Amino acid sequence: MCLDVIITLLKIAIVFGFVLNVAAILSWAERKQSAVMQDRIGANRADVLGFRIFGLFHPIADTIKMLTKEDWVPPAGDAFIHTLAPFLALFTALVVFAVIPFGDTLHIAGRDIPLQIADLNVGILFIVAFGGLGFYSVVLAGWSSENKYSLLGSIRAAAQLISYELALGLSIVGVVMAYGSIELDDIVRGQGQYVLGVIPYWGIVAQPLGFILFFTAAMAETKRVPFDLPESESEIIGYFTEYSGMKFGAFWMGEFIEVISVAGVVTALYFGGWQIPFLSNQGIFIPGLFTIPLPHLLVVLLQVSAFGLKVLFFCWFMLLVRWTLPRFRYDQLMAFGWKFMVPLALVNIVVTGLIKYVF
Amino acid sequence: MENLFFYIAAILAVASAGSVILQRKVMYSVLSLIVTLLAVAWMYAMLSAPFLAVVQVILYVGAIMVLFLFVVMMLKYEKTEIQRFRPGLLWCTGLLVAVFFLMKLIYVVNRASSLTPKVATVPPDFGSIKSLGGVLYTQYLLPVELTGILLLVAVVGVALLSGIKK
Numbered sequence: 001m002c003l004d005v006i007i008t009l010l011k012i013a014i015v016f017g018f019v020l021n022v023a024a025i026l027s028w029a030e031r032k033q034s035a036v037m038q039d040r041i042g043a044n045r046a047d048v049l050g051f052r053i054f055g056l057f058h059p060i061a062d063t064i065k066m067l068t069k070e071d072w073v074p075p076a077g078d079a080f081i082h083t084l085a086p087f088l089a090l091f092t093a094l095v096v097f098a099v100i101p102f103g104d105t106l107h108i109a110g111r112d113i114p115l116q117i118a119d120l121n122v123g124i125l126f127i128v129a130f131g132g133l134g135f136y137s138v139v140l141a142g143w144s145s146e147n148k149y150s151l152l153g154s155i156r157a158a159a160q161l162i163s164y165e166l167a168l169g170l171s172i173v174g175v176v177m178a179y180g181s182i183e184l185d186d187i188v189r190g191q192g193q194y195v196l197g198v199i200p201y202w203g204i205v206a207q208p209l210g211f212i213l214f215f216t217a218a219m220a221e222t223k224r225v226p227f228d229l230p231e232s233e234s235e236i237i238g239y240f241t242e243y244s245g246m247k248f249g250a251f252w253m254g255e256f257i258e259v260i261s262v263a264g265v266v267t268a269l270y271f272g273g274w275q276i277p278f279l280s281n282q283g284i285f286i287p288g289l290f291t292i293p294l295p296h297l298l299v300v301l302l303q304v305s306a307f308g309l310k311v312l313f314f315c316w317f318m319l320l321v322r323w324t325l326p327r328f329r330y331d332q333l334m335a336f337g338w339k340f341m342v343p344l345a346l347v348n349i350v351v352t353g354l355i356k357y358v359f
Numbered sequence: 360m361e362n363l364f365f366y367i368a369a370i371l372a373v374a375s376a377g378s379v380i381l382q383r384k385v386m387y388s389v390l391s392l393i394v395t396l397l398a399v400a401w402m403y404a405m406l407s408a409p410f411l412a413v414v415q416v417i418l419y420v421g422a423i424m425v426l427f428l429f430v431v432m433m434l435k436y437e438k439t440e441i442q443r444f445r446p447g448l449l450w451c452t453g454l455l456v457a458v459f460f461l462m463k464l465i466y467v468v469n470r471a472s473s474l475t476p477k478v479a480t481v482p483p484d485f486g487s488i489k490s491l492g493g494v495l496y497t498q499y500l501l502p503v504e505l506t507g508i509l510l511l512v513a514v515v516g517v518a519l520l521s522g523i524k525k
Contacts, residue, residue: 078384078386081386081390120409121409121487121488122409122410122412122413122488125410125413125414125417126413128417128421129413129416129417129420129421130416132417132420132421133416133420133421135421135425136393136428139425139428139432142432143386143432151432154432155432155433158425158428158429162422162425165421182488
């Protein structure tokens, strides 16, 4: 009992430590990535005793700056809700990671430890439910600021999040049909099979269209370019106009944590989670040719780091997209969501059903 | 342990439900209602109905309350609004509703206290998506389909009302 609690706490510490640290590094990586893409030098000024290490001290410098800034609440606004909103933003972005499996079951000292914080039997639905609550942070932030521009931003965000949540949910249905389970654990395990003996049966193989739809909708949920209408720094500045100090920092961190969550969910659903092709529990395994046995701990370690690397890859990919594309116009955004994504997601479900029925 | 969690959820649900009607500001009423719905979802989860709990969060908190919030956000609440109601009429209706629900409550509590609790074993797949789906699409197929048609009519109605101007 006591040991179980300690193990669970340890898992929470590992996962949230990873997520929060990557979020901090992403805040630097985003600036550096934009600099590289725009042929500038980028964030490299913060130094400690003359050491710069590519500007990796910037996240620390930013945090100190934001913590020491004046925390200002608009006098006409609502102080309680104004304070509540950034916490909600952080909470909803972080809680998604509770159900994402980051490794296979670890057998150690006669114990089976599933490398997943909470193995809920509603799996994906939990992500949809609590990811959707992020809506409230945005809307409450805009409303409680008592500022027309903030309100405009949050109304845009509300319309956008509701529209794209539908496409998001429908594209997940395809994955659930393909692997016959709604638990993320089973879905990742299902991706360890092989098509024709050689191609790993990952989500991208089973659901190519579903992957594109999910990724697009999930990027819209993160409210980043090209879907950054709620923020639109060049027109309305967005729902957090009236935030300063660490409360603004919380929204900022929340955005990066959302990026990591999306990368984590995409990895788990479409890119095999912790699976490495041709690496099974027994070791490296080439079908029909040979097997190289590997110790269990090494296999688990490789799988966990594979999951981490995949997540980092998708974070980087989303930074690339963010600095490549321009912003949608509002009516384009709505039309794209309702008239393109949703019908396509429905078609994807029908096609998946037909394929499941035929084979 | 389970009792403790139940009482926390129950107190949270009742307190926030009270807060819904006691708050002066509309936005706080909406937020209290969200807390109530979340607390009820918590109870579903403890009654080994995780699917129902999550659907409660997705549908009520994630969709219906969003509409409430939208309306509150768009409308500026004016002090003069409340003066348009006739206070006597409000009191009368309130009293009638309160008496009705009190009688219902007494009836339910009376019935419940006369029953002896039965200890039933819960089947292992109780409340899972598979068992729920099985029941919905065999035993209750007709009501499910009829509800689907009802919702479709509502969607078409909204599309019509919002007006495709040509």
